[in-house]
Amino acid sequence: MLSNNKIKFIKSLDNKKTRDESGQFIIEGDKVVREFINAGWNINLLVAQTKWRKTLPEHALQNIEEIICVEYNELKKISSLRTPHNVLAIVEKPEFLINWNEILNNLTLVLETIQDPGNLGTIIRTAAWFGISNIICSPDSVDVFNQKVVQASMGAILRVKVHYNNLFDFMNRISESNFPVYGTYLDGKPVYDCDLSTNGIILLGNESAGISSSLEKYITQKIKIPCFSDITEGIDSLNVSMATAIICSEFRRKTRGYSK
Numbered sequence: 001m002l003s004n005n006k007i008k009f010i011k012s013l014d015n016k017k018t019r020d021e022s023g024q025f026i027i028e029g030d031k032v033v034r035e036f037i038n039a040g041w042n043i044n045l046l047v048a049q050t051k052w053r054k055t056l057p058e059h060a061l062q063n064i065e066e067i068i069c070v071e072y073n074e075l076k077k078i079s080s081l082r083t084p085h086n087v088l089a090i091v092e093k094p095e096f097l098i099n100w101n102e103i104l105n106n107l108t109l110v111l112e113t114i115q116d117p118g119n120l121g122t123i124i125r126t127a128a129w130f131g132i133s134n135i136i137c138s139p140d141s142v143d144v145f146n147q148k149v150v151q152a153s154m155g156a157i158l159r160v161k162v163h164y165n166n167l168f169d170f171m172n173r174i175s176e177s178n179f180p181v182y183g184t185y186l187d188g189k190p191v192y193d194c195d196l197s198t199n200g201i202i203l204l205g206n207e208s209a210g211i212s213s214s215l216e217k218y219i220t221q222k223i224k225i226p227c228f229s230d231i232t233e234g235i236d237s238l239n240v241s242m243a244t245a246i247i248c249s250e251f252r253r254k255t256r257g258y259s260k
Helices: 004-012 016-022 030-038 072-078 100-104 117-129 147-153 167-175 213-218 240-255
Strands: 024-028 043-049 067-070 087-092 107-111 134-137 161-164 181-190 200-204 221-224
Touching (some): 004 043, 016 024, 024 030, 024 147, 030 043, 067 072, 117 240, 167 181, 181 213, 181 240
Antiparallel strands (some): 024 087, 043 087
């Protein structure tokens, strides 16, 4: 049975300050929790229905500090989902350092002030699909360990390192390397007509404001996804996560083969 103190702490992890202070965050869902366990992440607390707990092999328990088996009604008290799954876990937050050699030899997404958790989670999932290992976020972007971000990423945070960094410091470092920086603009060159590189920065701006003028000086190629419709009323741009998927797909189509 869950104690009141455990319930209170689990619910407190909805708050970014608590996540930062405790170094922990919540994951939910049968598939996602199992992926974290299989990946060997440290899990401080696993709260699960007994029938689900019994599906775990013994070797999967070595990185789990505490397991509490509960009834569905108890799980519902701590879940952020309208219809909870069979399991919830509290996981230790990883700490990533920027590997500049990795950045300079691959594609990297740079996100300025992305505020919607669903957008960030979907962008992380997109990055994982297209083999992009690093995302750089401005400090005022939504927290990657927000439960809605984790849910939307569908476990992709296991495969993508999300860093929070002052974008001016980051871009200044990039500009010293004569590195291609692609920025998404409504007046950019259609991405389908551009010569795209196998490495580089893809900069995407805030959902409503786009890329700030102060970052424009770092961009070496403005790109856009052209509109193929004459119906423009109410549709002046694409959602940022949708645009990310299209742009990443075009980069990969032009610069490398696919595995399946």
